[in-house]
Amino acid sequence: MTDSSTSTEPSRKGSLAAFRGLFPFLRPYRRQFIMAGIALVVAAAATLAIPYAFKQMIDLGFGASAGARSIKHVDATFLALFAVATVLALATAARYFTVSWLGERVTADLREAVYRHVVQQSPEFFETTQTGEVLSRLTTDTTLIQSVVGSSISVALRNALLFLGGLAMLFVTSVKLSSIILGLLVLVVVPIVFFGRRVRKLSRDSQDRIADASALAGEMLNAVPTVQAFTHERIEADRFGRSVEGAFHTAMRRIRARAFLTMLAIVLVFGTIVFVLWLGAHAVLSGDMTGGDLGQFILYASIVAGSIGALSEVMGEAQRAAGATERLLELLAARSEIQNPAHARPLPQRTAGGAAVALADVSFSYPSRPDTAALAHLNLSIRPGETVAVVGPSGAGKSTLFQLLLRFYDPQAGAIALDGVDIRDLDLHTLRGAIGIVPQDTVIFSADAMENIRYGRPEASDDEVIAAAKMAAAHEFIERLPQGYRSFLGERGVRLSGGQRQRIAIARALLKNPPLLLLDEATSALDAESERLVQAALEAAMVGRTTLIIAHRLATVQRADRIIVMEDGRIVETGTHASLVALGGVYANLAALQFHHLQAAPSETQA
Template sequence: MTTSTETGSTSTATAASAAPAPDTSRELKKGSLAAFRGLMPFLTPYRKQFFLAGIALVVAAASTLAIPAAFKQMIDLGFGGAAGSKSIQHVDLVFLALFGVASILALATAARFYTVSWLGERVTADIRSAVYRHVVTQSPEFFETTQTGEVLSRITTDTTLIQAVVGTSISMALRNVLLFLGGLVMLFVTSAKLAGIIIGLLILVVVPIIVFGRKVRKLSRDSQDRIADASAMAGEILNAMPTVQAFTHEKIESKRFGDSVEGAFMTAMRRIRARALLTMIAILLVFGTIVFVLWLGARAVLEGSMTGGDLGQFILYASIVAGAIGALSEVMGEAQRAAGATERLLELMAVKSEIESPATPLPLPARAANGAALSLNDVVFSYPSRPDTAALDHVSLDIRAGETVAVVGPSGAGKTTLFQLFLRFYDPQSGSIRLDGVDIKQLDLHTLRDAIGIVPQDTVIFSADAMENIRYGRAGASDAEVIAAAKMAAAHEFIERLPNGYKSFLGERGVRLSGGQRQRIAIARALLKNPPLLLLDEATSALDAESERLVQKALEAAMVGRTTVIIAHRLATVQRADRIIVMEDGRIVETGTHASLVALGGIYANLAALQFHHVQINQAEPS
């Protein structure tokens, strides 16, 4: 792909809630060179390769500039001299010299091409890795407002444009600058009068080209933005195909994407028309200037003020200068497109996560035999996307080491938000959370999250085999440990029945598994991690009755020696908890055991009554 992606309006908005997102519709006032300065950290490690490429570049340019001088000698002293062995010998020497220059030119050009191509591939790989490393450290706040399709497009298409610049355009630009300057000097050496005229005219020609080039740059950026819109839309829809097809929206979504692609096409065509017009104007004005000056030179030869060799040399150097200007205008167009891509990548790299490890993190105390203690002290939290709505409102809670606590309540009560804060995906606006007495803000993020295992409600299965999906819980685990975790999670039997057992590929997002099977894989992953704190977010919600019984038994064994916090609606899970926390509107409204809360007659009692009534109705219905 050769197009870039959407500018950083979405990504930069996530850097800090107080920082407004930049307007993607306006052209950034930075020039191409200013944008490319941001690439210096990626270029400086390869100074040696740039130096070697520079040597090859200078040698190739010098060889090219030597060719017209050889032609002058051939014309004036060979064809223009007296016939005889001296002239023949001179011609022989001139052609031998030309062949030698061509050989040097060929070697230098090959060396330059290889070196700069290597640089382009190497720098692009470094940039892609750096951008990906940066993105995966962002907090969920970043992904609330940034489409993953946009990020992926930046990593692929934007870096491809930069690769073209580093691996080709910079080399071409420098080569043609050298040819332009060297040719210009030789034009003055050959005929100062004609050279002065051609320079004056070229200055008049370059000004409108530069002015028109700015419009091309803005259209290039707009085109890249529209491609990014289409890419992000396609990614979103493809990830939701079952829903799209269930609601028979295939034609609607196809039309939406088609309209987006058509908009990108129209924007691209405006860029192409402007680019074509710019190229036409540049070639017409530049070569028109050269033709006019050469006409003057031809008259000078006829008048005897110049030799035929001088005119031939001047023509060749003028051609070199004109070719260099034409190539530079082409390179400038590519550089302008790459500048936009660079700006977007640098915007993405400039996004700073609000959630970072402290400069001097504190260690966690040695793990206790019965798990980790967890406490919340007057925690207030609102999601960045909903700053006026409190997801947690002055919540205080102490969970003892080894305790199993169930959190229940209606949707939107703040149950899952608790888990988000425990893992420090977000920081509360006020209050503190402590793990084994240490404020989690004072812990290294890896230390904190290594101490927590989670089974989310929406299970994530990667495009890998069953063994590697479970091993995701602890990268260094042996096959035997993976299988043991699968057995604890009641996943071993169904995995063994897969075509290749634990080596069976599970498909993208686990499409080859049922919902219950995906959830048991996630439970096995968490058990393999063996953390002191276990978070279960509706861990048995997708299981049938038999699987739930097996998993409940396995979870009970897994809870031994660790602290467990459970979000659950099924009473079979809740009743086994040491304590039940009832939440509503971001507050803890009831606390107690199943029996005490039922006797209280509050929110939990109503939830229990509704569930018992539903169970009784199901049991009463004939099969």
């Protein structure tokens, strides 16, 4: 995923090599596999016993001597056939239940493992991987693997046993005819294997095209209002249509190749069987074989031919699932650059004054833009309990600073310390548990208001959630919702206004009660009245904790203990509002622009 070799290397391996990666998911269920194997062997043995029973019936029941003895043998043979059929039915039912359970269980484990792995990846992973592609692998690819584990493996093993057992019984019946049929089958296998490899490659391509279409659909569905606002419905529908058509044509190439493979296998295998049976018919006419022997040979030959046909069909499924397995294993092989230290250090005992933050000569470039410095030789020291406002033009590095503090990325140079401990020496949960953030792009989950706020601290009581909502000026509008705190907020909070969503996010951060609070334009979506309420709540929340604020509004900036001004990834000015305005630099220009805007549009600021 993150490396080009990752995506190309597996495609050079065989199907079995791809499925080997599933062994860790199969290993915990050895007992169920043993039970399925026993049922499989019993069912195969019962199937292989049927032709022998028919031989006995033909030779002893319909032989030259007729009478009570022949009738006795016919009765016994049919009773034996019924007993074999009963055993076959019970064993087949047990096999079906066990392997179906295994398919469902292993697929559930695999989906859980992939999802657990993906949510632990750093943001760098999602710079190069589309969400729709991940969803395709979680759904389509795992469904294919479920088909293999819950059906195809069982069918393959069953037919492999039938093939081997039937072949052995063919030699018992007639060595000459069996030797001929075996030699011809070896010649048949070569073209089947050759075309099987082509089917596998096309299967991989087909899954990739489906993932591309899913990724495109996911991106557009998340941006429907923008699509409609720019009247791009037809354009985006055409784009998706072209992507789907591309997936269709790739799938058709796979289907044509697989259909040809199936046809080739059936024609070659049954052609071989018919030729050998023609020889057998002549052997009976010449007296070298009995009718029962030929009947037995025909049935065993049919079992062998049917098992080969079924194996070729399963091989097509396996080739397709092998591509899906490779894609999932690639996803599981992706390793985040951000890892927990081998020996994590604890944070010092928390004090009432909040956390101390220090950045020493920090330089950082995003992996997708390695030649552009987002931060350059940044030095910053923040005292416990201090409120620091970070201002500057877009692209100055303000949000990047927050991402580094949360250790979504590691700087290429320099170090960041929290309470004197390098954050790379902290367990990620310890670090992020000490930080609360209100992002500029508010995230609301598909749940009710109570659970959205409780996301900040899952063990919090309802009363604590309500208290946090009151602090964030969210209590009143939540109470007015149809079911109050139990009101479903819709996907991404579509039932709320922008300001309401932001107040939910603020309540979530306040409920967490961290020593370090990061506010990224926390009041940008609020109207004047809500901003006044939230500002008062935030001021109360800032007591006893360290706060970093990215903000442009002077009402927020002026209350900060210190203002740092960033430009091109560097700190260019530091001071209070008054001292920076007097300095006449970058901050003074930003303040003058905002003052001019406030004076030119006073009604807008009070809306």
